[in-house]
Amino acid sequence: MDHTEQIVSAHGLEARVWRKGSGPKLAYLAGFAGLPKWIPALDALAEHCEVSAISLPGFPGGGRGHLQLDSLFEFALATHDLIDAASCRGAVLMGASVGGALALEVAAIWPDSVSKLVLQAPFGLYDNANPPTDPWAQRGDKVDALMCETEGAYNDLIKRPGNADAVEWPIEMTRAREASARYLWPNSATHVEKRLGRIQCPTLVLWGEKDKVQPPEYADTLRNGISGTVTVETIADAGHMIELDRPDAVADAVARFLKG
Amino acid sequence: MKLMWFHLMPYTELPDDFRDNHPSVWVDIHSSLFDPQRAHHMYNDFMDELEFAADCGFDAICVNEHHSNGYGLMPSPNLIASSLARRTKDTALCVMGNSIALYNPPTRVAEEFAMLDCISGGRLIAGFPVGSPMDTAFALGQNPSMLRQRYMEAHDLIIKAWTEKDTFAFNGRFNQQRYVNVWPRPVQRPHPPVWVPGGGSVETWQWCAEMEYVYCYLSYYGYKAGMQTMMGFWEEMKRIGKDRNPYRAGFLQFVGVAETEKEAYELYREPAEYFYGRCLHVDPRFAQPPGYTTEATQRAGIESQVGRAASEQRTSLAVSKSAREYDAILDNGYVITGTPDQVAERLRGIAKEMNVGHLMLLLQFGNMSKQLTQYNTRLFAEKVMPQLKDLFDDEWEDHWWPTPMADEKRAKVSAPSMRAAE
Numbered sequence: 001m002d003h004t005e006q007i008v009s010a011h012g013l014e015a016r017v018w019r020k021g022s023g024p025k026l027a028y029l030a031g032f033a034g035l036p037k038w039i040p041a042l043d044a045l046a047e048h049c050e051v052s053a054i055s056l057p058g059f060p061g062g063g064r065g066h067l068q069l070d071s072l073f074e075f076a077l078a079t080h081d082l083i084d085a086a087s088c089r090g091a092v093l094m095g096a097s098v099g100g101a102l103a104l105e106v107a108a109i110w111p112d113s114v115s116k117l118v119l120q121a122p123f124g125l126y127d128n129a130n131p132p133t134d135p136w137a138q139r140g141d142k143v144d145a146l147m148c149e150t151e152g153a154y155n156d157l158i159k160r161p162g163n164a165d166a167v168e169w170p171i172e173m174t175r176a177r178e179a180s181a182r183y184l185w186p187n188s189a190t191h192v193e194k195r196l197g198r199i200q201c202p203t204l205v206l207w208g209e210k211d212k213v214q215p216p217e218y219a220d221t222l223r224n225g226i227s228g229t230v231t232v233e234t235i236a237d238a239g240h241m242i243e244l245d246r247p248d249a250v251a252d253a254v255a256r257f258l259k260g
Numbered sequence: 261m262k263l264m265w266f267h268l269m270p271y272t273e274l275p276d277d278f279r280d281n282h283p284s285v286w287v288d289i290h291s292s293l294f295d296p297q298r299a300h301h302m303y304n305d306f307m308d309e310l311e312f313a314a315d316c317g318f319d320a321i322c323v324n325e326h327h328s329n330g331y332g333l334m335p336s337p338n339l340i341a342s343s344l345a346r347r348t349k350d351t352a353l354c355v356m357g358n359s360i361a362l363y364n365p366p367t368r369v370a371e372e373f374a375m376l377d378c379i380s381g382g383r384l385i386a387g388f389p390v391g392s393p394m395d396t397a398f399a400l401g402q403n404p405s406m407l408r409q410r411y412m413e414a415h416d417l418i419i420k421a422w423t424e425k426d427t428f429a430f431n432g433r434f435n436q437q438r439y440v441n442v443w444p445r446p447v448q449r450p451h452p453p454v455w456v457p458g459g460g461s462v463e464t465w466q467w468c469a470e471m472e473y474v475y476c477y478l479s480y481y482g483y484k485a486g487m488q489t490m491m492g493f494w495e496e497m498k499r500i501g502k503d504r505n506p507y508r509a510g511f512l513q514f515v516g517v518a519e520t521e522k523e524a525y526e527l528y529r530e531p532a533e534y535f536y537g538r539c540l541h542v543d544p545r546f547a548q549p550p551g552y553t554t555e556a557t558q559r560a561g562i563e564s565q566v567g568r569a570a571s572e573q574r575t576s577l578a579v580s581k582s583a584r585e586y587d588a589i590l591d592n593g594y595v596i597t598g599t600p601d602q603v604a605e606r607l608r609g610i611a612k613e614m615n616v617g618h619l620m621l622l623l624q625f626g627n628m629s630k631q632l633t634q635y636n637t638r639l640f641a642e643k644v645m646p647q648l649k650d651l652f653d654d655e656w657e658d659h660w661w662p663t664p665m666a667d668e669k670r671a672k673v674s675a676p677s678m679r680a681a682e
Contacts, residue, residue, distance in 0.1 A: 070406065070433065137398060137545045167562045171555050178405045178551035186401035 003038060003046075008054075010081035012068070016061030017086045018053040021046030024258055027054055027088035029079065031097030031120070031241055032135060032147060032213075033158055034059030034176045041243035044251030045094075048258060054086050056102065058179025060172055066179040072190055075183040076105035080113065092258065094118035096243055097214070098180035101190055107203075108195035117203040117228075118254055121211050121240055123180075125218045126189035133213045135188075136181050146212050149237055153244040196225030203230045204257040206250060208238030231257065261611060261651040262658065264354060265313035265637065266322040266512060266620045269306045269340075270331040272627040273298055274538045284543035285330040286394040293330070302333065305630040307340065311347050312634050313623070316641035320352035320385065322620055324457075324478075325359055326392075327399035331539035338372045345380035349673055352662045353380050354620075356457055356476070357387020361407050362400055365435050366414035367442060370421040374446045381671070382447035382664035387476075388415060389457045394542065397549035405551030410434050422451040453660045455510060460489040461557045465496045468508075474618065474660045476510030480540065483513060483610045484593035485579040490614040506617035507658040513607070514622045516597040517639045524597040527632060529586045532595050535626030537584045595625070600643030608648055617652050618660075 003020035018035070020042060026049040028042070035053055045051045057078055058066025069075050079102045083089060093114045095103025100122025107114045126132065138146060147154040160169040184190070203226050207216040216234060223230045233253045238245040274285070274293060282290065310321045323340045326332030334340055341355050353376065358369045377384040390396070390411050397404040413432045417440070420428065427441040446452055455474040458464035468475040475493060479486045493509060502508070514535075516528030553561075583592050590597060596606050611619055623640055624633040664670070 066405070067409075136549055139545045142545075167559055170562060171558050174550055174553075174558065175555070181550045182403065182405040185403040185405070186397070 003042070006086075008082065008085035010078070010085040013057055013065040013078050013082060014063050015057075015082040015086065016055040018042065019050065021048070021050045023049045025049065025088055025091035026051045026118075026254070026258075027083050027086065027091045027093050028052065029054060029056060029093070029095040029099030029103050030059065031099055031243065032177075032180065033154070033173065034062070034179070036060040036158055036173065036176070037161065039157065039243060039247070041247035041250055044247045045254060048251060048255040049092070052086050052088050052091075054082055054088070056082065056099065056179065058182065059176045062179070064175070066175075066182050069182065072105065072183045076102055076109060079103075080106050080110055083113070089113055090115050092116040092118065094120070094254070095122060096120040097240060098123050098184060100124070101184060101188070101192070104192050104199070105190070105195070107201065108192065108198045111198055111200050114201050116257070117199065117201050118206070118257065119203065119222065120206045120242055120250065121208060121214045121216075122222075123184055123188045123214065124190040124192040125214070125221055126187055127215065127218065127221075130215045130217060132188055132215065135213055136177060136185070147239060147241045147244075149208070149210055149239040149245045154241060157244060193221060193225055196222065197227050199226045199228055201228045202257075202260075203228050204253065205230060205232045206242060206253055207232070207234050208240055208242045208245060209234050209236050210238065211240045213240035231260075261506070261648060261653070262319040262618045262661065263645055263648060264320040264322050264352075264510075264618060264620045265310070265318040266324075266354075266356075266622050267306055267310055267624055268324065268326075268331055268622065269302070269333040270535065270539055270626060271299070271333060272302055272534075274330055274534075274627075278538045279541045282541070284541065284546065285539055286326075286542045287328050287398045287546045288543070289328065289330045299333065306333075306624070307343060307347075309624055309630060309633050309637070310340075310344055313637050313641075314344070314348040314351035316637055317645065318351060318641065320354045321348065322354035322356050324356045324387070325389070325395070327395045329394070329399075331535070338376060341376050341384075342379065345376055345383070346673065350664075351383065352385055353383050354385040354455070355387055356385070356455065356478070357389050359391030359396060360388050360414040360418060361410040362391060362396060362402055363414065365437055366417050367421050367437065367440060369414070370418040370442045371444075373452060374422065374442055374444045377446035377448055377452050378444045380664070381669075382452075383662050384446070384448070384452040385455055385662055386452040387455050387457060388418075388473075393549050393552045394546045397552060398546050403551075404549035406434070407552060408554065419451065422446055447665060448663055453662060455660070457510075459557075460492060461554065462492075462496060462560065463554060463556060465493050466500065469497060469500055469502050472659075474508060474510055476512070476618070476620070478510075478512040478620070480512075480514070480535075480594065481579065481581050482593035482595065483511070483614065485581060486511060487614060490616065494615055504615055505656045505659070506611075506615045506652050507656060507660055509614070509616045510618035510620055511614055511616040512620040512622065513610070514595040514625050515603060515607070515636075515640065516595060516623075517600055517603050517636055517644060518597070519599065519639075521598055521602065524599065528595060528597050528628075531626035531628035531632070532589050533584065533586055533626070536589055536594065539626060600639060601647075603640070604644045604647035607644070608651060611648070611651055617656065617658060619648075
């Protein structure tokens with residue numbers, strides 16, 4: 001069965017919601033580049049839950065609302081409101097990479113709005129002795145190897161489909177990077193460590209063993225800081241965008257977490 | 261026309277292997293390459309050169325702002341301009357400029373520019389650049405997605421701070437100040453002329469026209485590469501009903517003059533190859549922070565790439581921006597060299613074709629010595645300038661030039677420059 005598409009709005013912002021599967025509700029916030037196209041990881045997740053991939057302002061499907069948002073808090077509020085608009089209040093919240101930074105904020109600021117939390121190599125932490133890589137200061141031909149272990153996986157995600165506009169597609173890809181930069185520039189440190197204790201729900205933390213963007217050691221900070229029970233799983237043969245490298249491993253880990 | 265002497269203040273002792281063994285001249289250039297004691301001499305030489313240019317009769321001397329940059333040693337051009345204000349008398353001071361989105365609060369720029377205008381007796385040209393990606397987003401860590409919104413707000417705040425008589429409150433999107441009251445106020449009323457250096461974006465052209473500001477295209481790649489941009493600027497002015505007053509525009513050109521063509525060819529080889537080989541060695545990963553370029557400009561760029569790919573194959577008009585060998589540098593027009601008559605003829609033709617009334621000249625570039633810089637400057641002033649000065653003046657008035665205090669009302673400069681007499 002194909003996924004459905006719905007446009008939801010909240011306080012002047014719009015989001016595209018792709019939905020598939022049945023069972024417990026899971027709101028999915030995509031990673032670097034957003035979701036310019038459907039990815040197999042969503043199919044794999046839909047085997048175990050009703051997954052709602054909610055595009056955030058500035059990311060593909062999210063319009064240009066990011067230009068109205070001037071702070072991390074305003075992005076977090078927009079995320080919270082769009083999750084509500086997508087009828088996912090109280091659902092499992094899953095955030096990957098730059099989307100993970102916002103999932104952390106929603107779970108910390110509105111802990112009652114999230115039943116369970118899945119974090120996949122989230123942005124937001126910063127260790128001076130082991131800093132994350134700057135994802136925005138990269139040559140275009142280096143990003144693929146930075147993001148994924150599987151050669152070409154990231155490039156396939158952002159590659160223009162034959163029926164897409166040759167001018168607008170690359171602008172949309174740049175806009176996605178701008179959207180994450182807007183709330184994470186310059187070094188992606190959100191100081192969420194100070195708020196981690198407010199997160200009380202059970203939490204699953206996934207990290208690619210070979211993540212070259214966000215150091216896997218950051219999982220310990222999340223484990224030690226979050227008040228709820230934290231399970232950490234390291235995914236072998238995966239880089240930062242585990243959902244592209246090992247979609248089935250991501251889905252399996254989430255399935256175990258949902259049953260637990 | 262106005263002839264303006266521009267200094268970038270390049271560090272002149274980057275190593276021979278710089279291009280091969282160092283990733284970038286900008287943002288992460290290594291501190292081990294910077295010798296403060298050598299820089300002491302460079303700064304003093306550069307300031308001597310600017311003062312010398314003023315003494316030689318250039319209409320303006322120009323400085324600009326760069327950060328973490330091996331070819332631009334002026335994180336604060338206002339410091340240099342402050343000294344120049346005391347050491348020069350009639351020359352306009354063009355600070356090109358302060359990247360106003362970087363200052364928190366931007367009233368700092370209103371204050372410092374007002375100070376410069378007071379010290380100089382009303383000789384300031386206030387440049388308001390957005391700032392390069394390398395300077396703003398990377399070296400100073402400003403958010404590229406908000407930079408232009410901040411720029412526009414900073415502009416509005418500065419202009420209001422210069423023109424509003426009473427203390428006022430500013431409640432902006434990015435800046436909030438309960439009490440804005442700039443002391444000192446600028447000499448020039450309502451404020452110093454505002455010039456805007458920019459790339460080739462239509463939005464900037466339209467904004468300059470709307471605000472009656474000078475648009476400056478400060479490219480390092482010379483008149484051949486810049487021609488298309490300036491043609492686009494004038495087409496847009498025509499479209500929105502503005503006149504063709506050449507003083508609406510400024511353009512930058514590297515120039516080397518000598519007594520003979522052969523001498524000119526030989527003298528400027530090393531500094532040209534130093535500049536284009538080492539100073540423009542910028543890591544491309546710092547070129548495109550997301551959000552820095554507006555979507556309209558991205559769209560125009562992508563569309564023109566598609567169009568240009570076809571048209572340039574037909575016409576072979578493409579001007580390379582990657583030349584590093586001297587002959588290619590000259591062939592592409594990055595640097596114009598020759599005898600005074602040759603240079604004058606070419607610049608006159610370029611200024612007319614581009615319709616540019618403010619010609620900014622880089623007569624020091626790369627690792628050019630003070631001696632050669634002063635030779636170049638003097639020869640230009642004595643033998644080229646007289647052949648260009650009359651251009652446009654019988655037809656157009658420069659409404660964008662500083663209006664200083666009357667000479668008899670100005671303070672006597674206590675330490676007049678002796679450079680021209682040396």
